Amino acid sequence: MTANNNENVFNVSVNGISGVIAIPPGNYVGTTLAAALEERVNQIADPETGVVVGGVRVRYSASSNSFTFTTGTTGDTSTIKVKGTARLGLDDVPLGVGAVPKIFNLVQATNADGLALFVDADGNVVTSPPENLVSGYYPLYIDEGELTFDKTGKLISPKNLVSYEQQADGFSISLDIDFSASSQLAQPFSVLSVQQDGFTSGRLDGIEIDSSGTIRANYTNGQNNPLGKIVVATFNNQNGLKQIGNATYVETAVSGRPQVGEAGSEGFGTIQSGSLERSNVDITEELVNLITAQRNYQASAKAIETTTSLTQTIINIRM
Structure with a gap:
């Protein structure tokens, strides 16, 4: 990304707070550019009130090769607008407006005359409440199929199959549910069995390097995880290397350029961890x-x- 044609400049507006940000020129991939955008967007402040944007998240999707901007606020007054270079697909991004979640209050079912509906012990829909209502339980019945138990955990209603039928345009369902085997017992909670599928926390206990150059970390919980790999280099003319002291050599025109590869592969030696190099002369x-x-x-x-x-x-x- 360069500063040519203001390629690194972005116009941002979040919840009415507008500003212009500039990303430092350099080489970026999707994730690093998203992190740079997120950092600078969250630093935009209202010049009058001093309120800082904050809470904005920028994510890059490799599958769709696109950026997603999300504010830290919700509601129909929450807005975000980002405009940038066309090369990043940000030249014509529509204004994003938040939405208010809908809350539904459940009420007891009623018939056409407005009378409350109940389900008796036989599973029939009636307008008179059953005699064995559980005291202190509200609501007693919301709709067909709601389960009610007595104080011993025994199912009160419904006793029989509960049928659901729905006929609408492009939608049809007929479902029978049997709750007769359901029970509810008010007993203290206890763990019956525990099956561990993870590892306890551990501290770094040491590092080892195998002959192929793989660096492994040993932890006190018994885990051994690879951290990286050491590569080795060889030269066409090793005698052409220049010694600079402390058993250190540098490349010269006589030695040729280094050929980097994996330790132990063809043409490359192995790595001896924890060993001192012996004299390499006769x-x-x-x-x-x-x-x-x-x-x-x-x-x-x-x-x-x-x-x-x-x-x-x-x-x-x-x-």
Whole structure:
């Protein structure tokens, strides 16, 4: 995203609070751009009242390749409008208006004459309340099929099958329900069985690296989770690497560019976790070279000593 043609500029209005935000130019994917938009939208403030927007959520859907803007408020006075570059599909976004949820108060069923309807012990719809009403229970019956129990947990009504029939345009249903085996017991709650399907909380206990370079974290609850993987590199001419000290080497024109791959695969070595690198030279050869150098030094020193002695003898003869 660049600043060309104001590609990174967005006009936002949330619940009557308007503002212009600018996203820093750079490389973004859907999720990171959504996070940047959400952060800056929630910083917009009303210049007169100082009220900050807040509560706006921006989400990116990879399946539809689109952004979704949601306010933190509800109701028909809740609005949001975002306008941005056409490349992001934000050049013609309609104004979003919230909705007020509808609340329904349940009332007791009545007939055409306005008389309250009840269901007797036989499952018949009647206008007179049954004699064995449960005291302190409201409402007693709302509609056909509502279950009522006595104080012992025994089903009072309905006793028989309850039938539901609905005939409307494009809709037809006929349903019979048998509640005869239903019961309700007022006993204290208790857990009968517990089946654990998760793990207890755990703390990081250590980290290990296997031969393929996989880094695994060990936790005190017995879990072992992979965190990442170490890659290794090889060069066409390893002898062309430049040593910069502390067993560290850098790439040179002679060594060629590094070829990165997975440890243990063809052409790449394995990783030895917790090990120190041993000397990578031939000990026997180096020892022979050291002895040879020592003998050469001794021979050179002896030759110098002999030359000095002869020179001193010649000088004494002339004197």
